[in-house]
Amino acid sequence: MSDTKNSLSLGDSPLLSPVQASGPAAVLPEPKDSFTYTKQDFTSDQIVRWCPGCGDYSILAQMQKVMPGICARHKIPRENVVFISGIGCSSRFPYYMNTYGFHSIHGRAPTFATGLKTTRPELQVWVMTGDGDGLSIGGNHLIHALRRNIDLKIVLFNNRIYGLTKGQYSPTSELGKKTKSSPVGTVEQPINPLLIALAAEATFVARTLDTDTKHLQEILERTADHKGSAFVEVYQNCNIFNDGAFESFADIAVRKDKTVILEHGKPIVFGKERNRGIRLRGLKAEVVEFTAGAPPADLLVHDESAEDPTLAYLLTHLNEPEFPVPLGVFRSERRETYDELVQKQIKTAMAKPGAGNLQALIASGDTWTVE
Amino acid sequence: MPLKTEESTSGHKPGSIEEHENVIIRFAGDSGDGMQVTGSMFTHNAALLGNDISTLPDFPAEIRAPAGTLPGVSGFQLNFSSFDIKTPGDAPEVLVAMNPAALKVNLGDLTQGGMIVLNSDAFGGNNLKKAGYAVDPREDNSLAGYQVVQVPVSTLTVLAVKPTGIGQKDAARCKNMFALGLMFWVYDRSMESTMRAIREKFGKKPEIAEANILAMQAGYNYADTVEIVPNQIRVSKAVLPRGTYKMIMGNEATALGFIAASKLSGRPLFYGSYPITPASDILHELSRHKDFGVYTFQAEDEIAAIGAVIGAAFGGALGLTGTSGPGIALKSEALGLAVMTELPLVVVNVQRGGPSTGLPTKTEQADLLQAMFGRNGECPLCIVAPCTPGDCFTMAIEAARIALTHMVPVILLSDGYLANGAEPWSIPRVESLPKISVKFATDPATYKPYKRDPETLARPWASPGTPGLEHRIGGIEKEEVTGNVSYDPENHEKMVKVRAEKVARIANDIPPIEVVGDPQGGDILVIGWGSTYGAIDQAVGRVRRRGGRVSAAHLRYLNPFPNNLGDVLSRFEKVLVPEMNMGQLRLLLRDRYLVNAIGLNKIQGQPFKIKEIEKKIEELL
Missing domain, CATH: 3.40.50.970 (Thiamin diphosphate (ThDP)-binding fold, Pyr/PP domains)
Structure with missing residues (x-):
């Protein structure tokens, strides 16, 4: 029954290598080994249609700035970078990146990204989403992408409002917020996006700010460098429907006193004078003041790759007015990714003798012959 | 239908054997009784012996509805034949009922004069009540007109598998294989391929495999010893086109x-x-x-x-x-x-x-x-x-x-x-x-x-x-x-x-639609799509053999339709569309081709019987 001679071999095509047609399509050129791109190379020819003054512009600009470095560092050509989004203001992002892009349906971007990354592990796949897209209609997919630890870079633009539908409250809007759909204030407890990520045991969890361009760039770079599901919350100002949502701590005048930048292996210190820090008393955090340059020995030292996520969990609970708002990488650990494990299973199966013999497969089991 | 009677050549025991063209059996019992396995194994065995086969598994959505109740009944109907069948058959002529509920649910489908094989052990007081029988149906004449064979399947199974030393619960679970063995004797089947299949299925638990085989052999031997039917029945190999075959299910x-x-x-x-x-x-x-x-x-x-x-x-x-x-x-x-x-x-x-x-x-x-x-x-x-x-x-x-x-x-x-x-x-x-x-x-x-x-x-x-x-x-x-x-x-x-x-x-x-019957036109075209094919084909065949000018066509491409469909429809006086819905293809055909299509619609969760379509054709001729 076996007939390997006449059956087509899948060996050279199953996306373990770049896309290749079985038909007359040309073979792709060898990928370049140097990747010297500029910001311009990542800027598409489309007119950017966000409202003037929107925080999204900053996120786009920083992404376009860091991509050349990311491609060089990871030795990936631009054509291997893909941006996938759902629906909402943030989800228009792929149109403005001169890469492969997919503007999908509301909340489902992680699912499209999962199918693509699983079958094409050589691609760098970004998911651009928002607080409504990622945490409301698409909350389920976000959780499952994170728990699978599929190698996706997920950037959630959190403006705590529905912008594209013109100003209804979102799952991250603060309790009591008055919006078009909550004229006397919401009665819903907001979601803390980082807690969702930690609960799903995401291997990379970070937070940054649209207006802190340097930190934003750093975090995007770290996100790209992480292997596994990376989740970044970007506080992003919607100047039309929720202007100033973050100004109490993001305003440049107070930022150093009202935020704290988490740095791995370093004591958690903040303030314009660098004279305040976070200390643990039992399971409760407290702010301690000290003379600049002489921090007490018992300050909390940040460890983003601690064995368990308790510290990261605790840090996500720090909030104004009592505490500075933490920004940076809360958690980063290496765990085998979904796509790596899938590829391993497939490679193992395909390496077995007789693998992929179609005639043998369809003729398997008990058969009988009619002469 | 018995065709002829001859001496048994099976070598088991001298006796007479009736030749049948086809047999329709239904196995029925509790969801946990293993009726799907029993039916599948008989099917597998029949296929390997060269019969044409067609099956209709019919089971509840609940994995294990309460034992002995009507909603818990699971059935498996099998048609095996010496000719080209295409449907699991309209009505079973043999019903294997493992408990009173299975009898109650399925009795109405059985052909008059058909055979009922009952597990008499399961007809205790509580089971009768759970099945809604006030009186034992074996005693109130309600089974008159059927050939009833009572076998204490549960008791005999437990005795048969005793040598393996398996627990009481596992032993009792082998009763479906005992029933299978009974049927294998009735239809004069070799059990070799089924023994192989059982050993494969329970590869990691050889003692369970052996118990199942013992139960099946015990069923066979019991049937032989007491001659549960006067004549064994044989269904010869089907004449299928040349080729190598295997049994296949749709999802597979x-x-x-x-x-x-x-x-x-x-x-x-x-x-x-x-x-x-x-x-x-x-x-x-x-x-x-x-x-x-x-x-x-x-x-x-x-x-x-x-x-x-x-x-x-x-x-x-x-x-x-x-x-x-x-x-x-x-x-x-x-x-x-x-x-x-x-x-x-x-x-x-x-x-x-x-x-x-x-x-x-x-x-x-x-x-x-x-x-x-x-x-x-x-x-x-x-x-x-x-x-x-x-x-x-x-x-x-x-x-x-x-x-x-x-x-x-x-x-x-x-x-x-x-x-x-x-x-x-x-x-x-x-x-x-x-x-x-x-x-x-x-x-x-x-x-x-x-x-x-x-x-x-x-x-x-x-x-x-x-x-x-x-x-x-x-x-x-x-x-x-x-x-x-x-x-x-x-x-x-x-x-x-x-x-x-x-x-x-x-x-x-895509290929044009083909007309089976009179491509140039006729009185009625029966057109269907999907799984109604077998019943339509058989019904049209029966009416044609009686001289009816009816043809059949089957759509495998529903959007777009084949290019010649409008032309085909226009050649017939009447167009009949049997569907397991309220007339969805009919609606599309009427819209697209302005044809006065007539519906035959069944929405019972069950496939068409041949005779249902046959009757409708007769009405329209």
Whole structure:
């Protein structure tokens, strides 16, 4: 029954290598080994249609700035970078990146990204989403992408409002917020996006700010460098429907006193004078003041790759007015990714003798012959 | 029907053997009694002995409804024959009932004078009550007119398997094999292949395998010793076309068809799915074939399943998702995106009774209009439908071929009857399967995301990783050629029409519909689609043998229809459309061809019986 001679071999095509047609399509050129791109190379020819003054512009600009470095560092050509989004203001992002892009349906971007990354592990796949897209209609997919630890870079633009539908409250809007759909204030407890990520045991969890361009760039770079599901919350100002949502701590005048930048292996210190820090008393955090340059020995030292996520969990609970708002990488650990494990299973199966013999497969089991 | 009587040549015991053309048996018992296994094993045995076979498993959605109750009854009907059958038969002539509930549920279907084999051990007081019998049916004359054989199956099974030393509970569970052994003797079957199958099934538990075999042999020997029927019955090998055969079920054939399509197209298969009855077996089957480079993704929900498939298709894979009606409802928005982005993927809908959760384990054809129209906007896609379990293999390849060559989502409409039904399948040679040629765009100088093939109107497939073809797609209306976001009124109308025209042109790439009977025309054309094929074919055959001018035609392509369909319909005085729904194909035919199609509609979660269609034809002649 076996007939390997006449059956087509899948060996050279199953996306373990770049896309290749079985038909007359040309073979792709060898990928370049140097990747010297500029910001311009990542800027598409489309007119950017966000409202003037929107925080999204900053996120786009920083992404376009860091991509050349990311491609060089990871030795990936631009054509291997893909941006996938759902629906909402943030989800228009792929149109403005001169890469492969997919503007999908509301909340489902992680699912499209999962199918693509699983079958094409050589691609760098970004998911651009928002607080409504990622945490409301698409909350389920976000959780499952994170728990699978599929190698996706997920950037959630959190403006705590529905912008594209013109100003209804979102799952991250603060309790009591008055919006078009909550004229006397919401009665819903907001979601803390980082807690969702930690609960799903995401291997990379970070937070940054649209207006802190340097930190934003750093975090995007770290996100790209992480292997596994990376989740970044970007506080992003919607100047039309929720202007100033973050100004109490993001305003440049107070930022150093009202935020704290988490740095791995370093004591958690903040303030314009660098004279305040976070200390643990039992399971409760407290702010301690000290003379600049002489921090007490018992300050909390940040460890983003601690064995368990308790510290990261605790840090996500720090909030104004009592505490500075933490920004940076809360958690980063290496765990085998979904796509790596899938590829391993497939490679193992395909390496077995007789693998992929179609005639043998369809003729398997008990058969009988009619002469 | 007994044909003749002869001396037994089986070597077991001298006695007489009746020759029958075919036999229809129904095994029935509690959900936990193993009736599906019993039926499958008899089927497997019959297939290997060269009979034609057709099966109808019929089981409740609950995994183990309370023992002994009517909702817990699970049945398996099998038709095995020495000629070409095509249906599991209208009415069983033998009923094996493992308890009173099984008797009560199934008795009405049994032919008059048929044989009932009862497990007399199960007719204790409480079981009778649970089945709603006030009086023991064995004693109130309600079984007069049937040939009743009572066997203490439970007691004899426990005694038979004692030597293996297995526990009481495991021992009692072997009673289905005892019943199987009884039937093997009645039909003068060799048990060799079944012993092999049992040993395979319980490979890791040899003592359980041996117990099952002992129970089966004990059933056989008991039947022989007490001669539970006066004459054994033999059904000879069927005369099938030359070839090598195996028994195949619809879901299995569907899975194999897509693996074949992956090979034929050189594209890896990505199957994203969420478990749902009756489609889950496709997921189970495909997940076993990673050596073919098959990816299976058990998604968090139906939407994630199709989302991942579209993502994989964007990346150049053969994207496939499978589900049943409720899952299609959830996938509708994503299907619209696939239509808009014009990516190739296949969606299998193993239809079940609806609406809502409906009848999860029962069959129906009521999702045709959902497949046609069940999305927002003008959202045409291609629809194909297999007509037998084995045809699922062929139509899976067809679905993939059309998707990949026309850059369009294709829905394959199977149903529960095809999915779980079995038939002998002539194993094809791989060389005889259609080639599927896939082209990818690679030239940055000429590439435009929505520049179309002038013949098929397919847009080019450009996959991430191809230098210079970086582009963005999505669900917002596309400008023709460039694929840029466009809200232009005239562009929208043009794109709506071109998407429809692209699907319509698939008609140039599919075979014409064939008429069985009088291609030049006649009194009645019976036209169907999907799993009604067997019953229609047999009913039309019977009426034709009596001289009726009736013909049959079966649609395997539902959108677009074959180019010659209008012409075919116009040649007949009357058009009859049997469907397991309220008349969905009929509605489409009336709309498209202004034909006065007449419906024969059955919405009972059960396939048509031959005689139901036969009767309707007679009425119309």
